[in-house]
Amino acid sequence: MEKGPIDSLHVCKALDIECNSLSLTVRQDKECKKIIRGVTGTFKSGELTAIMGPSGAGKTSLLNILTGYQKSGVEGVIKCKNGKKTKTGSSQYKNDSCYILQDDHLIAYFTVYEIMYSTTQLKISEQSKEKNDLLIDSILTTLGLEKVKNIRCGNLSGGQRKRLSIALELIDDPPILFLDEPTTGLDSSSSNQCVQMLKTLAERGRTIVCTIHQPSASMYHLFSHVYIMAKGKCVYQGAPENTVPYLALHGYICPKYHNPADFLLEVTSDASTQDIDKFAIAATETNWRSSINSENDKVSEKEVDIKRQSDSYDYPDVDRSKRPQSQWKVFKVLLKKQFIHQYRDWTVAKLKLVVHFLVGIFLGVTFQNCGNDASKTLQNFSFFITGVVYLCYTSLMPAALRFPQELKIIKKEHFNRWYKLRTFYAAFLAADLPMQVLLAVSYTTSAYVATSQPLEFSRFFMVLLIHSLIGLVASGMGIMFGSLVNPVNGTFIGAISTVTMLSVAGFLCFFPHMNTVFYYASNLSYFSFSMEGLLQAVYGYNREKLVCPEDEIFCLYTSPKQFLTELGMDKLPYWVDVGWITGYFILFRLLAYYSLKFRLKHL
Numbered sequence: 001m002e003k004g005p006i007d008s009l010h011v012c013k014a015l016d017i018e019c020n021s022l023s024l025t026v027r028q029d030k031e032c033k034k035i036i037r038g039v040t041g042t043f044k045s046g047e048l049t050a051i052m053g054p055s056g057a058g059k060t061s062l063l064n065i066l067t068g069y070q071k072s073g074v075e076g077v078i079k080c081k082n083g084k085k086t087k088t089g090s091s092q093y094k095n096d097s098c099y100i101l102q103d104d105h106l107i108a109y110f111t112v113y114e115i116m117y118s119t120t121q122l123k124i125s126e127q128s129k130e131k132n133d134l135l136i137d138s139i140l141t142t143l144g145l146e147k148v149k150n151i152r153c154g155n156l157s158g159g160q161r162k163r164l165s166i167a168l169e170l171i172d173d174p175p176i177l178f179l180d181e182p183t184t185g186l187d188s189s190s191s192n193q194c195v196q197m198l199k200t201l202a203e204r205g206r207t208i209v210c211t212i213h214q215p216s217a218s219m220y221h222l223f224s225h226v227y228i229m230a231k232g233k234c235v236y237q238g239a240p241e242n243t244v245p246y247l248a249l250h251g252y253i254c255p256k257y258h259n260p261a262d263f264l265l266e267v268t269s270d271a272s273t274q275d276i277d278k279f280a281i282a283a284t285e286t287n288w289r290s291s292i293n294s295e296n297d298k299v300s301e302k303e304v305d306i307k308r309q310s311d312s313y314d315y316p317d318v319d320r321s322k323r324p325q326s327q328w329k330v331f332k333v334l335l336k337k338q339f340i341h342q343y344r345d346w347t348v349a350k351l352k353l354v355v356h357f358l359v360g361i362f363l364g365v366t367f368q369n370c371g372n373d374a375s376k377t378l379q380n381f382s383f384f385i386t387g388v389v390y391l392c393y394t395s396l397m398p399a400a401l402r403f404p405q406e407l408k409i410i411k412k413e414h415f416n417r418w419y420k421l422r423t424f425y426a427a428f429l430a431a432d433l434p435m436q437v438l439l440a441v442s443y444t445t446s447a448y449v450a451t452s453q454p455l456e457f458s459r460f461f462m463v464l465l466i467h468s469l470i471g472l473v474a475s476g477m478g479i480m481f482g483s484l485v486n487p488v489n490g491t492f493i494g495a496i497s498t499v500t501m502l503s504v505a506g507f508l509c510f511f512p513h514m515n516t517v518f519y520y521a522s523n524l525s526y527f528s529f530s531m532e533g534l535l536q537a538v539y540g541y542n543r544e545k546l547v548c549p550e551d552e553i554f555c556l557y558t559s560p561k562q563f564l565t566e567l568g569m570d571k572l573p574y575w576v577d578v579g580w581i582t583g584y585f586i587l588f589r590l591l592a593y594y595s596l597k598f599r600l601k602h603l
């Protein structure tokens with residue numbers, strides 16, 4: 001065989017997957033529903049297997065079980081054979097396999113090379129840039145992506161995105177690849193190319209299993225092994241060229257020139273439950289894969305070894321089986337990715353920074369001079385309330401809306417063992433912290449000056465600190481809501497929680513006027529600590545009497561101390577308020593982490 005670019009890829013250790021009596025039961029409307037019913041089969045290394053069947057047959061469910069993505073409600077045995085046996089779900093099995101989901105879940109703002117390079121740093125322990133670049137080039141060439149190396153993922157075509165998803169998983173060279181509908185959304189030529197590429201990868205010793213919807217006749221014959229599902233059962237497993245005789249044996253004659261794949265799907269989708277049961281028995285009784293399992297086609301361990309030796313000369317000398325030892329290294333890679341993402345997505349950083357600054361000026365015009373005018377003390381109070389609610393909303397809502405999308409990327413990357421969740425979360429937090437502070441700086445600078453607050457650095461800093469903490473707490477709440485529920489419910493719960501906290505925060509109903517229950521409930525609202533801290537920052541610490549303008553007949557609050565006392569905002573010292581808000585920050589970030597962990601398990 002002529003040596004093409006794909007030959008530069010490594011040849012893997014051979015791993016076969018055997019499943020026995022697999023079943024999956026889910027709860028639906030308080031009833032148990034069996035989706036997969038006693039499925040048995042073998043997926044061999046060196047083979048490209050297609051799981052096919054009519055819509056709703058259970059293809060994706062079976063794949064989810066084989067990958068270990070679906071754990072609850074699963075019964076039966078799955079074994080992975082490599083001399084010794086490994087169970088699915090074990091860390092060895094996870095190390096040896098990867099799952100490429102139907103949707104690509106790529107971050108649009110990174111180029112193909114950048115995403116490949118950062119993934120290389122996350123997945124393998126090799127440190128040298130030159131070696132990693134060689135590896136990336138060889139994989140990109142293999143998958144025909146070398147021409148789009150410097151294109152951002154958001155600008156790639158569907159087929160290129162799909163190939164990039166495969167390329168990312170090939171970095172650590174797993175012997176087993178699972179793909180959910182890799183050809184969906186591709187035209188027939190791209191679909192054929194994609195399947196041809198998978199076949200070549202399989203021939204290098206990998207075990208490749210994918211679900212496929214309705215392959216053309218030419219594509220159907222590219223598969224080494226097809227596994228047909230109907231009504232949760234396996235109705236045929238064997239070589240694609242054996243399907244016509246198999247169906248003929250059961251009295252279904254495939255018309256001449258008819259695509260056998262289409263005919264098989266027509267028969268199985270129209271078949272009665274009794275016929276499906278008959279097919280299921282026949283599928284296990286006879287070995288229909290034998291015709292392709294001739295000695296010539298079989299990729300034996302020995303042959304794999306020979307191929308490995310002959311391929312090694314044009315392959316970068318990188319041990320791809322070793323993961324990075326240090327989580328610190330992984331953290332740095334993830335943090336850099338977060339910063340680049342923030343910088344390139346103009347809606348995350350640049351737009352928000354400008355809008356915060358402009359809103360500060362707008363509030364300055366609305367609440368003009370209220371910072372030092374004794375006749376406008378209550379207006380100044382309203383200005384701070386507006387600021388607290390504004391900063392809370394603008395941090396909480398985007399997090400609640402965006403996080404469900406990010407969750408899919410995290411789920412994919414975490415499932416394929418790119419990183420530990422706690423390392424990702426630490427990097428996410430470390431990137432969010434300066435962002436929230438920057439946003440608070442932008443808003444506070446313009447609003448503070450425009451409303452004529454006292455021009456003392458210490459007071460400005462105290463206001464800034466509380467504004468930053470508000471953003472941090474609110475964004476933690478947003479992540480928590482975003483990881484637990486969908487965006488619509490997330491924003492709904494976010495709005496409810498904000499209004500509830502607002503109502504007991506001591507602004508709309510002053511603390512001295514609150515009933516005892518609500519007074520104590522106000523401790524649950526970080527708004528009350530924020531307001532108390534903000535007012536103390538500008539009116540506390542021996543601030544001089546406020547000036548009552550000459551054209552005013554009477555100014556109610558010229559004494560800052562009296563103002564704080566009457567509003568009940570002098571109960572706790574400023575730094576205790578800061579301590580409480582910091583406590584809420586830690587609490588919500590921890591809750592967000594555990595809700596994220598919970599959601600990843602149950603997504």
Ligand SMILES: Nc1ncnc2c1ncn2[C@@H]1O[C@H](COP(=O)(O)OP(=O)(O)OP(=O)(O)O)[C@@H](O)[C@H]1O
Pocket residue numbers: 026027028033035053054055056057058059060061062
């Ligand atoms: N969590 C669940 N709760 C209830 N029913 C489910 C659940 N997951 C899957 N099902 C049902 O199980 C059946 C098989 O679903 P599955 O997604 O595996 O089918 P499929 O063969 O991949 O279909 P398609 O080709 O349309 O994607 C479907 O009828 C589906 O509605």
